[in-house]
Structure formats: C-alpha cells, structure tokens
Amino acid sequence: MKYFIHTYGCQMNVHDSEKIAGILESLGYESCKNAAEADAVVFNTCCIRATAEQKIYGHIGELKKIKRQNPNMIVAVCGCMSQQDGVAEKIKDSYPFVDIVLGTSNLTMLKDAVINARSKKKSFNVDFVSYKEEDFVESRTSFPNAWVNINYGCNNFCTYCIVPYVRGRERSRSLADIISEINSLLKDGYKEITLLGQNVNSYGHDLQNGENFAQLLHEIGKLEGKFRLRFMTSHPKDLSEEVIEAVSAYPNICNNIHLPVQSGSTEILRRMNRRYTREDYLKLIEKIRAKLPDVGITTDIMVGFPGESEQDFSDTLDLVRQAKFSSAFCFVYSRRKGTPAYSMPNQIPSDVKRSRITQLLACQNEVTKEISREMLGKRFEILVEGANDHYKNTMCGRTESGRLVNFVGDENSIGEFVTVEIEKAKSATLWGRIVTEEK
Numbered sequence: 001m002k003y004f005i006h007t008y009g010c011q012m013n014v015h016d017s018e019k020i021a022g023i024l025e026s027l028g029y030e031s032c033k034n035a036a037e038a039d040a041v042v043f044n045t046c047c048i049r050a051t052a053e054q055k056i057y058g059h060i061g062e063l064k065k066i067k068r069q070n071p072n073m074i075v076a077v078c079g080c081m082s083q084q085d086g087v088a089e090k091i092k093d094s095y096p097f098v099d100i101v102l103g104t105s106n107l108t109m110l111k112d113a114v115i116n117a118r119s120k121k122k123s124f125n126v127d128f129v130s131y132k133e134e135d136f137v138e139s140r141t142s143f144p145n146a147w148v149n150i151n152y153g154c155n156n157f158c159t160y161c162i163v164p165y166v167r168g169r170e171r172s173r174s175l176a177d178i179i180s181e182i183n184s185l186l187k188d189g190y191k192e193i194t195l196l197g198q199n200v201n202s203y204g205h206d207l208q209n210g211e212n213f214a215q216l217l218h219e220i221g222k223l224e225g226k227f228r229l230r231f232m233t234s235h236p237k238d239l240s241e242e243v244i245e246a247v248s249a250y251p252n253i254c255n256n257i258h259l260p261v262q263s264g265s266t267e268i269l270r271r272m273n274r275r276y277t278r279e280d281y282l283k284l285i286e287k288i289r290a291k292l293p294d295v296g297i298t299t300d301i302m303v304g305f306p307g308e309s310e311q312d313f314s315d316t317l318d319l320v321r322q323a324k325f326s327s328a329f330c331f332v333y334s335r336r337k338g339t340p341a342y343s344m345p346n347q348i349p350s351d352v353k354r355s356r357i358t359q360l361l362a363c364q365n366e367v368t369k370e371i372s373r374e375m376l377g378k379r380f381e382i383l384v385e386g387a388n389d390h391y392k393n394t395m396c397g398r399t400e401s402g403r404l405v406n407f408v409g410d411e412n413s414i415g416e417f418v419t420v421e422i423e424k425a426k427s428a429t430l431w432g433r434i435v436t437e438e439k
Contacts, residue, residue, distance in 0.1 A: 035066065047336070152198070264315040
C-alpha cells in the first residue's frame with residue numbers, strides 16, 4: 001500500500017506531515033511520488049491566506065475522478081483549514097468522496113480513522129484535544145535538518161491572523177522532553193535542529209516551574225557534539241535580552257534570527273495589534289546587531305493591510321532599508337473570515353496591493369544584493385543539505401546566518417560541514433567553491 005501527502009504552509013505543517021507519514025508507515029503504507037498511484041492521500045492544509053485555501057479545494061476536487069477509478073483509496077483532510085468553523089461540514093457536503101477530516105489537534109486519531117476508512121466508515125473530528133509530542137513516531141524527511149516543536153498555539157491575536165483560532169492557545173512542552181528529543185536526534189546523526197513554535201519567545205509562559213526560552217537555549221547550547229540550532233518564529237515584543245545573550249553565548253546556536261515585522265508603520269502595527277512600534281523594532285535590531293555583529297536577520301512583511309496609506313507603505317520601505325534584512329518573505333494581506341481585520345473599513349484595492357508588493361520586493365532585492373556583494377571573497381562554514389537539482393553535480397547548504405550557497409560537490413557530503421569561499425553573487429543566490437582551510 002502506498003501513501004501521498006500534500007503539505008501546504010509553514011514549517012509547523014512540514015513537521016506535522018512527518019508525523020502523518022509515521023502513522024501511515026506504522027499501518028504498512030509506503031511513500032509514493034503522486035496522488036494517482038496512492039492508496040491513501042492526505043491533505044495537510046493551511047489557511048493563512050485565501051489563495052492557499054482555494055488551491056487546496058482545487059486539489060481535493062481533482063481526486064474525485066481518481067477515486068471513482070479506485071474506490072478503495074482513502075482521502076483525508078487535516079490541519080489548519082479543516083479546523084476553521086464550518087469547513088468540515090463544507091467538505092462533507094461538497095466533497096463526499098473524502099473519508100477523513102481532522103483538525104490541528106486530532107492527528108493522534110489518524111491511525112484509527114484510516115483503519116475505519118478501510119471498512120468504509122468515515123471520521124470527522126475537529127474538536128480540540130490535548131496530545132503529547134511523544135505520542136508520535138515521525139518519519140523524518142529533512143536530513144540533516146530536524147524540526148522540533150517546543151510550543152503550540154498562539155495567544156497574540158494579531159487582527160489579521162487566523163492561527164490562534166485554528167491552533168488554539170499556547171501550550172509548552174516540558175524542557176526535559178525537548179532536550180530528550182534533541183539528544184535522540186543528535187545520536188541519529190542530525191546536524192541542524194530548528195525549534196518550532198508560533199511564538200518561540202513565549203515558551204514556558206504556561207509552565208509552573210519558571211522554565212523559559214532563554215533557559216531552553218542555554219540547556220541546548222551545553223549539549224556536546226557539533227551541530228547547529230535555529231529557531232522560529234520570534235515575536236518582536238517578546239525577544240528578550242536574555243535570549244540574545246543566549247544566542248551569543250554558544251557557538252552552536254546560529255547567528256540567525258527570524259523576526260517578523262509585518263509593517264514599518266507604527267499606526268498599522270497598532271491596528272494589527274502587534275504591540276510594538278516602528279521605533280521599538282529598530283531599537284531591537286540595534287540591540288541584536290550590537291551583541292551579534294554577523295547576524296542574519298530575516299523577516300515577514302505584509303502590504304495592503306486595511307487602511308494602509310501611501311505614507312504607511314513608504315514607512316515600510318524605509319524600515320526595510322534601515323533594518324537591512326538578509327531576506328524577507330513579502331506577501332499581500334488576505335482577508336480571513338473570523339478575524340477582526342476582515343471587517344475593518346478601507347480595504348485596499350487589489351491593484352494597489354499588487355503595485356506595493358512589487359515595489360517592496362524590488363526594495364528588499366536591492367538590500368539582499370548589497371549584502372551578497374559584501375560576502376564575495378569570504379569563507380563560510382556550510383552544512384551540506386542536499387543537491388541542487390537544477391544544476392549537475394551541484395550541492396547546496398546555508399551559512400550560519402541563513403544564506404543559501406550553491407557549490408560543486410557530491411551527495412556523499414550531505415550532512416557534512418564544509419568551508420566554502422563565495423565567488424559569485426546573484427541577488428539572493430550565492431555561488432562558491434569548497435576550500436580546505438589552512439591549518
């Protein structure tokens with residue numbers, strides 16, 4: 001029996017798909033490369049933007065004909081989209097060939113749901129339930145990198161964001177459980193660990209023993225062996241000096257911080273309920289760079305939030321130039337029913353959004369090019385992550401600061417650390433050659 005997983009959205013979903021794969025493999029399924037040849041197809045969904053949701057519905061609909069030819073195929077829809085109010089009912093009514101619908105906290109039910117589906121019994125459950133990470137045996141797909149959840153859910157309620165409604169309130173894992181999982185991964189040969197949470201900085205706020213994110217970083221930093229540690233995502237309002245100190249204290253914690261700003265306008269930030277100002281954010285950038293001079297700071301930026309004026313947008317462009325992000329994920333505001341911003345007045349027309357996203361991307365590309373030029377001729381330690389399939393005999397990996405580098409090599413080097421000298425820079429893309437450091 002074969003399975004295929006459609007994964008949409010963030011790194012949290014990528015890791016959830018590893019859990020889904022582990023469940024299916026425990027039932028005797030093997031991975032395959034497309035839905036047409038699968039006996040079980042799982043959609044691990046995202047609903048952060050309307051375009052993602054429309055794409056998912058389209059892909060689910062494409063299975064109708066395939067299932068007619070293979071009536072024993074099991075079709076499951078899991079994750080954030082199915083957790084939204086009314087979506088499970090919509091799928092049940094509009095896509096009757098779907099056998100299973102589970103929400104964000106119901107993945108532990110997938111095994112029994114698949115067994116029931118083999119007997120033509122459908123399963124629909126999107127009620128929030130508690131589970132432990134230890135309930136899963138993941139089938140990891142990202143070697144030499146590994147994802148580790150440290151907390152789930154979000155308490156921030158940014159006015160544009162659906163996540164708190166579909167992922168629930170913040171819930172932290174115990175520090176001991178996280179350290180145990182990381183130790184196990186390091187023993188298995190993983191070389192880069194990425195801590196995941198909607199807001200990693202708030203880790204421990206719900207625990208009774210005073211454990212917090214800075215303490216967690218210190219404990220991981222003390223672990224033996226050569227490996228790298230990254231974390232995402234950080235909320236600017238909660239990134240403390242203690243966390244910055246912890247990053248600077250240990251060589252295995254990467255000088256790379258993902259710090260979503262969302263807007264460069266204080267007024268828009270207020271209406272987004274981000275709870276910091278433009279000035280607060282720029283001061284935080286200064287603090288980080290003072291302690292971590294070679295840091296790579298990446299971000300998320302939104303354009304077209306309701307009421308965003310030309311001056312607000314101009315403030316965002318100005319902040320991008322001042323902050324000098326090494327890269328930025330830039331996107332257009334998408335109305336999400338159930339969030340406060342959905343009903344806000346002065347929704348921005350689509351043509352204005354398109355114009356602004358084009359200008360923002362051009363602005364960030366200039367900043368990235370400048371940073372890339374500064375890296376020419378310098379040597380960086382790279383963790384070889386895999387092959388670049390677009391170029392023959394070409395491997396790729398990232399610098400500690402998070403920049404992706406391409407270089408000639410072979411697959412035997414995957415999971416190894418190599419020194420690469422940067423020879424060519426094309427905006428966000430860097431090219432180099434492996435060199436042997438002089439002793």
